[in-house]
Amino acid sequence: MDAVTDRNQRKGLTYVFIETEGEEKRILGFITMRTSSVIKQYENRIIGDAALEITELAVDKDYERQGVGKLLLALAVTVANGINSTLASVRYLALCADKQAVPFYERFGFKELTEYGDIPREGWNSDCVPMTLRLPDTN
Numbered sequence: 001m002d003a004v005t006d007r008n009q010r011k012g013l014t015y016v017f018i019e020t021e022g023e024e025k026r027i028l029g030f031i032t033m034r035t036s037s038v039i040k041q042y043e044n045r046i047i048g049d050a051a052l053e054i055t056e057l058a059v060d061k062d063y064e065r066q067g068v069g070k071l072l073l074a075l076a077v078t079v080a081n082g083i084n085s086t087l088a089s090v091r092y093l094a095l096c097a098d099k100q101a102v103p104f105y106e107r108f109g110f111k112e113l114t115e116y117g118d119i120p121r122e123g124w125n126s127d128c129v130p131m132t133l134r135l136p137d138t139n
Contacts, residue, residue, distance in 0.1 A: 096128035
């Protein structure tokens, strides 16, 4: 998956975190999100809940462990809550995490989906850990 391809195919929106120092600019990280769903199976029924999915989150190696990833996740939560309160009901922020990144997402409140739940998969994310963060209900 590629952020530019996603945008051109209208599959996602990418936010880029840029550091500017004089004329110099450096990309510190980026996050790509798209509409999606959390799929749950109950007995013989499959139910889908609306979600905003983080399809990509990347931080420049020189800026790892400096809070850039947390800022990008905070942005995703803000965007999801904004959509939820103004445009459409979004119940979850979802992602498909690399196994080594699971503890990072858990510290932010994400939980692994059980064997009864999943998010839509594509070939590139078939071996990941589906995780969700439940958004507050708005009425």
